[in-house]
Amino acid sequence: MQTITMQGVSIPRLGFGTFRMPGGDCQPVVESALALGYRHIDTAAMYENEAAVGAAIAAAALPREDVFVTTKVWHDGLGSRDAILRAFDASLAKLALDHVDLYMVHWPSKDMDMGVVLETLTELRERGRTRAIGVCNFNMPTMRRAIEDVGAPIAALQVEYHPFLDQSAMLAYLRGRGIPLTAYAPLAQGRAAEDATLKQIGDKHGVSAAQAAIAWLLDQDGVIAIPKAQRAESQRANLAALEVRLDDEDRAAIAALPKDQRFVRPPFAPDWDARTL
Known part of the structure; x- marks a missing residue:
């Protein structure tokens, strides 16, 4: 598995997402993913499946250092230091682990104290309870504040990213600081699989449109993708995308696709068009 190393922590470039897999039904799905070779599992308190993810990791009986585990604190748990610590303790207990590899802010809260x-x-990182920290769904001004004003050791940003959404400005900013971007919804919530351009590229390489979309993300420096897939054959196909090599013609065709399609827009999302604070 290809990895990106940030602050001495190696992150597998193709992870396994578990959004909308609540409860115990998630366990066999994650067990399947681990058996097939996934070594980066992405969960969150809000997904209500941390216990199932932890049980799957235990059942896999892999060395702990071989599995990269990400979880996240929900935006309603950011009110104080104690609230964050309680949220972390609850997540770790459900996962039944002694540490996680990456702990992230899931969504920024409008009234959160960024410094706190x-x-x-960072305190959790320094205490060895998480190996790295990161943030999700931060726009450019919020990201700049976290890195330039607060000086937080951000090891990754997780945002929506797929062939129909432009993230070039954020990627340029992150690359200048050696920070990877983790793409969630990398298949545009299923839309990539039906896109004619991606199907044409997939046919050219003997793969599916979805595999072409994942290959396009992994073709970019500093990008990690975390597709979710419940069926073993889909999990296997996503892994096979690691072997797809796109050419300049493919890249130009994908570059010509509309890049203004954002599909994750909860009411508490930040202003994605903001450029300054």
Whole structure:
């Protein structure tokens, strides 16, 4: 598995997402993914499946250092240092692990104290309870504040990213600081599989449109993808995308696709068009 190393922590470039897999039904799905070779599992308190993910990891009986585990604190748990610590303790207990590899702010809260939030995550990192810290769904001004003003040791940003959404400005900013971008919804919630351009590229390489979309993400420096897949054959196909090699013609065709399609827009999302604070 290809990895990206940030702050001495190696992150597998193709992870396994578990959003909308609540409860115990998640356990056999994650067990299947681990058996097939996935070594990066992404969960969150809000997904209500941390216990199932932890049980799957235990059942796999892999060396702990071989599995990269990400979880996240929900935006309603960012009110104070104690609230964040309680949320972390609850997540770790459900996962039944002695540490996680990456602990992230799931969504920014409009009234959160950025300094307190990131200092608390940094404290967890310094205590060895998480190996790295990160943030999700931060726009450019919020990201700049976290890195340039607070000086937090951000090891990854997780945002929506797929062939129909432009993240070039954020990627340029992150690359200048050696920070990877983790793409969630990398298949645009299933839309990539039906896109004619991606199907054409997939046919050219003997793969599916979805595999072409994942290959396009992994073709980019500093990008990690975390597709989810419940069926073993889909999990296997996503792994096979690691072997697809796109050419300049493929890249140009994907570059010509509309890049303004954002599909994750909860009411508490930040202003994605904001450029300054």
